[in-house]
Amino acid sequence: MTSQQVLSRTGRRLDDLRAQGRAALVGYLPVGFPDVDGSIAAATAMVEAGVDVVELGVPYSDPVMDGLVIQGAVEHALAGGVRVRDTFRAVEAVAATGAPVLVMTYWNPVVRHGVDAFARDLAAAGGAGLITPDLIPDEAGEWIAASDTHGLDRVFLVAPSSTPQRLGLTARASRGFVYAASTMGVTGTRATVGADAARLVRDTRAAGAEHVCVGLGVSTGEQAAEVAAYADGVIVGSAFVRALAEAEDLEAGLDALRRVVGELAAGVRSVTR
Amino acid sequence: MTQQSAEQPTTLAGDRQGPPEPELGPVATLAGSGPYFGDFGGRFVPEALIEALDELDTEYAKAKADPTFGEELAHLHRTYTGRPSIVTEVPRFAEHCGGVRVLLKREDLNHTGSHKINNVLGQALLTRRLGKRRVIAETGAGQHGVATATAAALFDLECVIYMGEEDTRRQALNVARMRLLGAEVVPVTTGSRTLKDAINEALRDWVTNVRTTNYVFGTVGGPHPFPAMVRDLQRIIGVEARAQVLELTGRLPDAVTACVGGGSNAIGIFHAFLDDPSVRLLGLEAGGDGVDTGRHAATITGGAPGVLHGARSFLLQDEDGQTVESHSISAGLDYPGVGPEHAWLASIGRAEYRPVTDAEAMEAFRLLCRTEGIIPAIESAHALAGTMRLGREMAENGQGDGIILVNLSGRGDKDVETAARYFDLLDEGAQ
Ligand SMILES: Cc1ncc(COP(=O)(O)O)c(C=O)c1O
Numbered sequence: 001m002t003s004q005q006v007l008s009r010t011g012r013r014l015d016d017l018r019a020q021g022r023a024a025l026v027g028y029l030p031v032g033f034p035d036v037d038g039s040i041a042a043a044t045a046m047v048e049a050g051v052d053v054v055e056l057g058v059p060y061s062d063p064v065m066d067g068l069v070i071q072g073a074v075e076h077a078l079a080g081g082v083r084v085r086d087t088f089r090a091v092e093a094v095a096a097t098g099a100p101v102l103v104m105t106y107w108n109p110v111v112r113h114g115v116d117a118f119a120r121d122l123a124a125a126g127g128a129g130l131i132t133p134d135l136i137p138d139e140a141g142e143w144i145a146a147s148d149t150h151g152l153d154r155v156f157l158v159a160p161s162s163t164p165q166r167l168g169l170t171a172r173a174s175r176g177f178v179y180a181a182s183t184m185g186v187t188g189t190r191a192t193v194g195a196d197a198a199r200l201v202r203d204t205r206a207a208g209a210e211h212v213c214v215g216l217g218v219s220t221g222e223q224a225a226e227v228a229a230y231a232d233g234v235i236v237g238s239a240f241v242r243a244l245a246e247a248e249d250l251e252a253g254l255d256a257l258r259r260v261v262g263e264l265a266a267g268v269r270s271v272t273r
Numbered sequence: 274m275t276q277q278s279a280e281q282p283t284t285l286a287g288d289r290q291g292p293p294e295p296e297l298g299p300v301a302t303l304a305g306s307g308p309y310f311g312d313f314g315g316r317f318v319p320e321a322l323i324e325a326l327d328e329l330d331t332e333y334a335k336a337k338a339d340p341t342f343g344e345e346l347a348h349l350h351r352t353y354t355g356r357p358s359i360v361t362e363v364p365r366f367a368e369h370c371g372g373v374r375v376l377l378k379r380e381d382l383n384h385t386g387s388h389k390i391n392n393v394l395g396q397a398l399l400t401r402r403l404g405k406r407r408v409i410a411e412t413g414a415g416q417h418g419v420a421t422a423t424a425a426a427l428f429d430l431e432c433v434i435y436m437g438e439e440d441t442r443r444q445a446l447n448v449a450r451m452r453l454l455g456a457e458v459v460p461v462t463t464g465s466r467t468l469k470d471a472i473n474e475a476l477r478d479w480v481t482n483v484r485t486t487n488y489v490f491g492t493v494g495g496p497h498p499f500p501a502m503v504r505d506l507q508r509i510i511g512v513e514a515r516a517q518v519l520e521l522t523g524r525l526p527d528a529v530t531a532c533v534g535g536g537s538n539a540i541g542i543f544h545a546f547l548d549d550p551s552v553r554l555l556g557l558e559a560g561g562d563g564v565d566t567g568r569h570a571a572t573i574t575g576g577a578p579g580v581l582h583g584a585r586s587f588l589l590q591d592e593d594g595q596t597v598e599s600h601s602i603s604a605g606l607d608y609p610g611v612g613p614e615h616a617w618l619a620s621i622g623r624a625e626y627r628p629v630t631d632a633e634a635m636e637a638f639r640l641l642c643r644t645e646g647i648i649p650a651i652e653s654a655h656a657l658a659g660t661m662r663l664g665r666e667m668a669e670n671g672q673g674d675g676i677i678l679v680n681l682s683g684r685g686d687k688d689v690e691t692a693a694r695y696f697d698l699l700d701e702g703a704q
Pocket residue numbers: 387388413414415416417491492493532533534535536537538539604605606650652653682683684
């Protein structure tokens with residue numbers, strides 16, 4: 001199968017929302033935080049409260065693209081004994097909501113599982129594809145082949161420092177959407193979303209990307225509305241993780257999570273495109 | 274082969290007034306300039322770093338071709354580092370090595386006390402060429418941090434060193450040294466709070482500040498171009514030593530030994546001998562409590578292929594690909610990864626890698642102190658312990674007149690406290 005022949009589940013959802021005149025809210029949570037069942041409940045609550053596309057993170061010992069909030073949650077998950085195979089169980093449970101479920105993972109857990117085997121297991125669990133923060137298309141030959149075989153989306157990242165040539169390369173290699181990092185930096189909430197982001201989305205589209213979603217630093221409804229005006233999706237992670245992390249127990253965490261998701265979903269929906 | 278000459282790794286500091294370069298044979302040619310060493314190497318990093326890595330790669334290629342760069346570095350090495358470092362024959366120590374001849378390449382006599390300065394001065398010159406004013410680095414034992422802080426003082430650069438909180442405690446004096454030199458030392462409190470987490474934090478800083486900042490990586494690991502670039506900058510060790518051994522003994526050594534953490538001192542001394550098939554290359558990894566106990570840092574012996582800190586190589590990992598914490602009495606070898614060129618040299622059989630336990634290393638440490646009046650770094654003591662074993666094996670195999678060249682990568686000043694505790698040398702009141 002060539003990439004043209006694989007129907008992108010995430011891309012289709014973004015097209016549907018575009019037809020409705022709005023951008024998507026993409027929500028990230030790590031598997032195993034506070035525990036595996038808790039993370040499934042949280043991701044499900046996130047969808048019920050207005051998230052359109054789910055990103056489930058595979059906890060990893062060396063998360064170089066993550067700031068303190070997500071590092072803390074992931075360390076907690078690993079200390080609690082979460083395993084890579086729990087990802088597939090969580091994907092299956094959350095996919096039952098009907099939302100496309102992407103898995104966000106650093107590359108070594110996939111290498112260790114076997115690239116093709118990971119793709120096979122993810123597809124069998126009903127997952128939509130992978131987001132790979134430390135895998136660039138130049139190194140992704142095996143994953144490109146496996147994702148074609150198993151019909152999965154592959155989301156690569158672009159950054160404000162990416163050259164036009166690299167934007168083109170990344171746009172061609174991606175399926176589903178291209179993840180535009182709003183600023184130079186790691187995940188975390190920020191007071192403002194970088195001014196670089198709008199330019200980067202424009203340039204990535206010009207380089208051939210069908211869909212571009214923006215992540216890093218978005219935590220308020222106002223920021224979500226600002227980004228929804230120019231991007232196909234608004235990616236939120238740390239703000240959701242923090243809602244869970246700061247709560248006394250899971251129930252309170254789910255309540256807090258629904259509130260934050262509600263605020264961001266309202267922000268995204270306040271803008272028509 | 275002729276069109277490969279542009280790929281030729283140059284001895285950046287040694288080729289002017291330095292010792293003669295060995296011929297570039299087929300193995301050194303294959304080793305090349307990255308990004309891949311066989312199946313190993315590459316760039317497994319966030320896209321945000323690619324522009325900076327490309328910029329570094331391009332600037333480094335320009336510097337290699339620019340005689341001024343080589344001259345500046347050679348001048349610094351002569352007038353600041355103290356190169357060429359000498360070779361010392363150690364006959365009393367050699368009595369414990371089956372009676373073979375043992376020669377030490379004295380990187381311990383370099384300014385700042387180890388081979389790390391060779392790399393750092395080259396990267397500081399590159400930082401200036403890039404027009405950047407801020408450098409960051411990771412450090413475990415503190416030797417690379419001290420070397421980087423030293424170069425930053427010399428070149429008037431802002432300098433931030435990331436160091437695992439655990440290591441800032443183990444190596445408190447080196448923290449003070451870095452601060453004396455004007456560097457900011459940031460204790461890293463995430464993960465296992467050791468070298469691998471310091472690298473993670475330095476990478477996070479770099480992703481954020483890449484436009485103003487150069488990452489001075491301390492070993493032959495990480496994403497391309499670091500493994501090839503740091504190798505080239507350390508290659509002077511072997512080029513000098515090869516000529517020195519030839520002059521002293523009239524022939525090549527039978528074996529070259531070095532400790533392997535990330536692998537920079539080992540590749541530095543191995544590289545000039547890659548195409549001398551009669552010379553065995555032996556890397557000694559930190560065996561900690563013993564590889565079978567699981568408490569060790571012997572990455573090639575006890576690890577498996579995977580991706581960590583930007584390169585595909587061997588690493589210590591669990592079934593899920595999570596990095597496993599390493600253990601070693603030597604902070605400088607206490608790292609769960611290894612440079613990709615070593616993974617490749619192991620895979621093609623050109624170099625061998627063996628573990629040395631903490632106890633064996635400390636025995637060799639004590640022995641060199643007592644027999645030769647040289648206090649080695651505990652890292653380097655791993656190479657000495659491997660040499661003792663290899664020498665005895667050679668003697669048993671009728672090679673009792675053999676010659677082993679050992680890279681004495683650093684001196685033991687930083688390890689006096691560890692050694693004093695290990696050998697119980699402190700008076701009650703001093704403890
Ligand atoms: C004296 C000495 N030798 C060896 C090492 C290990 O590094 P590498 O394997 O890169 O030479 C260190 C690192 O701190 C060191 O200080």
